[in-house]
Amino acid sequence: MTATLDFDALRPPSPHFTDAHHAWRASLRRFVDREIAPHAQTWDEAGAVPRDLFLKAGAFGLLGAGFPEAYGGWSEGYDRFFSLVTSEELARVGAGGVSAALMVHTIGLPPLLALGSEALKAEIAPPVLRGEIQISLAVTEPSGGSDVANIETRADAAPGGYSVNGAKIFITGGMTSRFAVAAVRTGGPGLSGVSLLLLDLEAPGVSRTPLAKQGWWASDTAALHFDNVFVPQERLIGQENGGFAGLMANFNNERLGLAAGAAASARVCLEEAIAWAQLRRTFGKRLADHQVIRHKIVAMLQRINAANAYLEHCAYRVQGGETPVADLCLLKVQATETLEFCAREASQILGGASYLRGSRVERIYREVRVNAIGGGSEEIMRDLAARQLRL
Numbered sequence: 001m002t003a004t005l006d007f008d009a010l011r012p013p014s015p016h017f018t019d020a021h022h023a024w025r026a027s028l029r030r031f032v033d034r035e036i037a038p039h040a041q042t043w044d045e046a047g048a049v050p051r052d053l054f055l056k057a058g059a060f061g062l063l064g065a066g067f068p069e070a071y072g073g074w075s076e077g078y079d080r081f082f083s084l085v086t087s088e089e090l091a092r093v094g095a096g097g098v099s100a101a102l103m104v105h106t107i108g109l110p111p112l113l114a115l116g117s118e119a120l121k122a123e124i125a126p127p128v129l130r131g132e133i134q135i136s137l138a139v140t141e142p143s144g145g146s147d148v149a150n151i152e153t154r155a156d157a158a159p160g161g162y163s164v165n166g167a168k169i170f171i172t173g174g175m176t177s178r179f180a181v182a183a184v185r186t187g188g189p190g191l192s193g194v195s196l197l198l199l200d201l202e203a204p205g206v207s208r209t210p211l212a213k214q215g216w217w218a219s220d221t222a223a224l225h226f227d228n229v230f231v232p233q234e235r236l237i238g239q240e241n242g243g244f245a246g247l248m249a250n251f252n253n254e255r256l257g258l259a260a261g262a263a264a265s266a267r268v269c270l271e272e273a274i275a276w277a278q279l280r281r282t283f284g285k286r287l288a289d290h291q292v293i294r295h296k297i298v299a300m301l302q303r304i305n306a307a308n309a310y311l312e313h314c315a316y317r318v319q320g321g322e323t324p325v326a327d328l329c330l331l332k333v334q335a336t337e338t339l340e341f342c343a344r345e346a347s348q349i350l351g352g353a354s355y356l357r358g359s360r361v362e363r364i365y366r367e368v369r370v371n372a373i374g375g376g377s378e379e380i381m382r383d384l385a386a387r388q389l390r391l
Ligand SMILES: Cc1cc2nc3c(=O)[nH]c(=O)nc-3n(C[C@H](O)[C@H](O)[C@H](O)COP(=O)(O)OP(=O)(O)OC[C@H]3O[C@@H](n4cnc5c(N)ncnc54)[C@H](O)[C@@H]3O)c2cc1C
Pocket: 136, 137, 138, 139, 140, 141, 143, 144, 145, 146, 147, 169, 170, 171, 172, 173, 213, 216, 221, 370, 373, 374, 375, 376, 377, 378, 379, 380, 383
């Protein structure tokens, strides 16, 4: 008799989850199992999610989770652990591209809600949370993504607003989103010359080019080019030259979410590896009875447990009002290295089957690098953590 070692059983027990979190998990899982999981592979191969998925996710309350009621979200009683549940349940599908497409507003909307005018928030946030339109975040440029303080896209004063010239690259949802919160240079060099503008991606002068990728196929990624794009003054988000702080706050949240998704994706890999190791027989016994394979499995579990404990530690501190920048950086590295290790080991255990398209492990394997690079690469995360330590 073998134990059931599935996605849930492999999650270390946590003191942080209440009945409300469990209820959200159960409800979201039903939605994901009904509306996403059966189609994940088809959508990945098709390179897009259907538009009505956004409307369904809006009506269900997934898009509005954690956003203010005033704009159609729900946030009463909401805490960081709800967002961990959301990341985990979406990761359970093993289709990061679907999540990246569907949840792109979680990086696009927060700077607008944190710094934008009331009129702008009231205009943009409700249709985004209903799933009628999408909003992306456009920071990275062809000249580089890590050195955010030195972005080159310029927004020069024009009658009634700004004229934007430049380019962005690797923008999630860039082909399909109606708007993007874009980091632009309005002042001198460095971080104190950066502003945030709400760009209408259908405005004259915007051109978009789709980028083919290693993974995340269901999510479109674009190169954007701006040629004298007019942006009205009212679409400045926050103070002119004061955009950098908004970006940094966003990155901290994004890193917590990325870490939660990476740790849960690693757990998917472990679940699949165990199921296969208990079934597959080689040399007269189950794979799970070979010591080398058993060690691979517990080595995966060891790292997943460590990543989860660190994740919850960081979430607890953020929930308490702290901004533990160094730990959020190191957490992201910890979680994505765990994912990298587990994707590799699960793939080894599944053998040739893992190389065929259509399994969760195969898709996750192709998503390892975007997790390790996007939202702050390992090197940049370690560097930022070291600077925070004031060594
Ligand atoms: C699928 C996908 C989706 C994305 N979505 C978005 C999005 O929606 N919006 C957005 O703005 N961006 C997005 N990005 C961009 C992502 O955030 C950047 O790729 C990332 O920040 C790294 O930037 P870069 O690729 O330009 O690498 P670079 O900054 O050119 O760096 C290249 C390599 O050098 C290393 N490096 C750089 N500087 C140093 C240093 N000082 N010391 C040591 N090593 C260093 C980096 O770690 C990296 O490994 C996305 C990327 C991908 C792949």
